[in-house]
Amino acid sequence: MTAPLINLNNDIQMPAFGLGTYLSTEFDGYKYTKFCLENGYRHIDTAYFYENEDVVGKAINDVISTGLLKREDIFVTTKLWNIHHEPELVEKACRKSLENLKLDYIDLYLMHTPIGYKYSENEELLPKDADGNFLFSDVDYLDTWKAMEKLVGPGRPVKSIGLSNFNSEQITRILENCDIKPVVNQVECNTSINQKKLIEFCKARDIVVMAYSPMTRPHYFEKDKSLPRPAILHEKVKEIGQKYNKSPGQVVLRYLYQIGTVPIPKSSNENRIVENISIFDFELSVEEMQFMDGFNTGQRTVPFNACKTHKYYMFNIEF
Numbered sequence: 244m245t246a247p248l249i250n251l252n253n254d255i256q257m258p259a260f261g262l263g264t265y266l267s268t269e270f271d272g273y274k275y276t277k278f279c280l281e282n283g284y285r286h287i288d289t290a291y292f293y294e295n296e297d298v299v300g301k302a303i304n305d306v307i308s309t310g311l312l313k314r315e316d317i318f319v320t321t322k323l324w325n326i327h328h329e330p331e332l333v334e335k336a337c338r339k340s341l342e343n344l345k346l347d348y349i350d351l352y353l354m355h356t357p358i359g360y361k362y363s364e365n366e367e368l369l370p371k372d373a374d375g376n377f378l379f380s381d382v383d384y385l386d387t388w389k390a391m392e393k394l395v396g397p398g399r400p401v402k403s404i405g406l407s408n409f410n411s412e413q414i415t416r417i418l419e420n421c422d423i424k425p426v427v428n429q430v431e432c433n434t435s436i437n438q439k440k441l442i443e444f445c446k447a448r449d450i451v452v453m454a455y456s457p458m459t460r461p462h463y464f465e466k467d468k469s470l471p472r473p474a475i476l477h478e479k480v481k482e483i484g485q486k487y488n489k490s491p492g493q494v495v496l497r498y499l500y501q502i503g504t505v506p507i508p509k510s511s512n513e514n515r516i517v518e519n520i521s522i523f524d525f526e527l528s529v530e531e532m533q534f535m536d537g538f539n540t541g542q543r544t545v546p547f548n549a550c551k552t553h554k555y556y557m558f559n560i561e562f
């Protein structure tokens with residue numbers, strides 16, 4: 244199955260469903276990106292921080308070279324990492340991502356978070372002091388955004404730019420000062436934190452919410468039961484799925500699609516990869532949507548706790 248296309252605020256179209264690749268190792272990153280593209284996926288999410296742009300890019304290029312797909316059939320999202328927020332580092336970082344991916348352009352380039360980390364020559368991705376505290380920078384994310392704007396346009400390396408992990412006040416500040424509007428805000432969005440207010444806020448401003456950790460990271464919950472409990476483990480979600488001949492995972496992903504987001508679940512399992520995208524041939528009822536709303540506690544799986552002291556920490560306000 245392929246996902247429907249949605250129009251971004253710059254009239255570029257983006258598939259309403261994608262593959263996440265965080266923690267996809269060299270082998271998995273290549274094998275499953277390729278498998279996804281061969282099985283209907285047209286949208287891949289990676290990041291400089293994931294250190295897998297090279298294998299993800301190789302999978303994309305290999306599928307293109309077989310003739311199955313053309314470059315323009317595939318929507319590639321990658322992200323500017325926190326150490327590259329200094330305006331003079333932005334284009335270099337973007338070019339490095341393109342070089343890793345071995346592509347001529349990036350479809351969507353996101354600022355990974357509003358928080359900058361200290362840059363060093365050896366490109367330490369998570370720079371810390373001797374006590375293990377993050378070494379932050381205080382670069383204004385607006386200055387970073389201005390540098391990202393310069394990447395877009397005819398002959399430039401990026402088609403669309405967007406945000407990730409931004410709250411409503413930070414988005415407003417960008418919108419009030421930008422020349423190019425963000426097309427997307429990628430945030431944690433799953434049954435435990437369904438982001439209804441942020442989705443409404445973004446929708447009113449023509450910004451699409453992309454849902455990361457849409458399955459509520461079942462592999463993390465397995466190891467630490469204080470984390471939010473994935474709804475796929477709930478008996479009633481299983482029952483709802485049975486009614487449509489769908490799995491609990493499909494019910495969760497369909498819920499996220501119906502509340503207006505673009506889910507990007509990660510999977511390194513062929514059955515689950517095919518299953519996850521097969522959500523565009525059924526619809527949850529109003530009552531079922533209300534039941535799924537009931538899981539929303541607001542608890543995050545990815546709270547960026549180590550960044551709490553930074554002036555741009557994004558999760559201090561309601562949304």
Ligand SMILES: NC(=O)C1=CN([C@@H]2O[C@H](COP(=O)(O)OP(=O)(O)OC[C@H]3O[C@@H](n4cnc5c(N)ncnc54)[C@H](OP(=O)(O)O)[C@@H]3O)[C@@H](O)[C@H]2O)C=CC1
Nearest residue numbers: 263264265455456457458459460462492508509510511512
């Ligand atoms: N912008 C940001 O700051 C962030 C972005 N992201 C992006 O979002 C993507 C997805 O989020 P992620 O954090 O990976 O977490 P997910 O919520 O997508 O969880 C991934 C886990 O869920 C399992 N899984 C996938 N599908 C199913 C299913 N149908 N039923 C049961 N289990 C399933 C996978 O196992 P298996 O592989 O065995 O199928 C994997 O262990 C990331 O990979 C990344 O691309 C994520 C976090 C932060």
Ligand SMILES: O=C1CO[C@H](CO)[C@@H](O)[C@@H]1O
Nearest residue numbers: 265290292355356545547
């Ligand atoms: O994209 C990401 C994947 O998850 C990480 C945390 O587990 C985040 O730090 C990062 O933003």
